[in-house]
């Protein structure tokens with residue numbers, strides 16, 4: 001029950017075990033193309049979509065470096081560990097980073113983004129996290145993107161931990177470069193990332209003058225996707241077993257139906273929130289901005305976070321996370337994604353937390369937290 005990587009079904013794991021395939025040739029081109037088309041459905045995009053070898057951070061770096069010149073200004077709202085990381089990556093790519101700080105557990109607001117554009121008309125792109133996994137905040141992305149577009153900025157979104165688990169229609173919302181990974185809401189093994197690229201982004205990429213390496217330059221990827229499309233559609237070797245598993249996971253997701261997954265996530269979040277609240281753990285994020293994927297709560301008085309995390313792991317076999325960065329030692333984070341969105345996982349977690357509290361002298365009747373789940377869909 002960590003916020004990712006996520007448990008992988010047997011079916012998808014078996015897909016990793018097929019004999020190695022060549023990353024070129026007619027059969028591969030067909031299979032790889034089919035995988036991309038399924039991913040496009042999940043992204044809600046008709047734009048180009050590339051599957052790249054490497055973690056989400058790599059694809060985010062490719063997005064920023066490919067579309068922007070060295071010295072260009074980008075706006076990166078800081079709302080937690082992952083958004084601050086985006087600022088570090090941008091600076092590493094020679095971009096001039098403008099940021100504003102959002103207090104822990106609060107969302108990035110469209111008004112704050114508009115203010116930053118007013119003060120810094122030189123901003124060329126907005127780089128923003130959708131689901132800030134370190135706090136469990138789901139930013140109001142549609143509104144944020146609309147603001148950035150109204151200032152003519154390119155929009156780069158880190159949807160690493162959200163895409164597939166919450167609605168994120170890339171084209172309808174006008175996102176230029178959107179990045180996710182195989183191993184979070186797509187529920188497949190780590191190793192590949194996915195990036196969609198709008199025509200506007202392509203224009204900037206094609207016009208860019210700064211040298212940006214070769215492998216991470218999306219221009220290179222476009223060249224192979226175009227000129228070698230019928231036999232070798234990527235610049236270099238691809239992890240074909242990972243892509244086989246990704247294909248299987250995407251098929252399962254589309255079979256289930258996106259709306260069904262989204263609803264299951266909302267129900268899981270509600271159950272975890274209500275149960276933990278019933279046990280006296282205050283929520284970090286107000287309901288309106290709480291992510292349906294990760295729930296963060298403060299610790300209740302007298303409870304040491306690392307003791308609770310260790311107890312859950314050792315005594316109940318349940319892995320949850322503490323805080324990272326500034327929130328280290330202050331919060332508990334529960335990922336209710338993949339198999340862990342199922343009600344039996346959530347009930348096991350709540351009963352184990354109850355047990356921990358009893359062992360620490362609290363008067364908690366067994367099942368006290370489960371009463372709070374009455375009426376919550378499972």
Ligand SMILES: *Cc1c(COP(=O)(O)O)cnc(C)c1O
Nearest residue numbers: 055056057082131133160161181
């Ligand atoms: C997990 C995560 C990342 C990092 O992804 P990698 O694949 O490890 O690079 C980036 N952003 C968010 C919001 C995440 O949850």
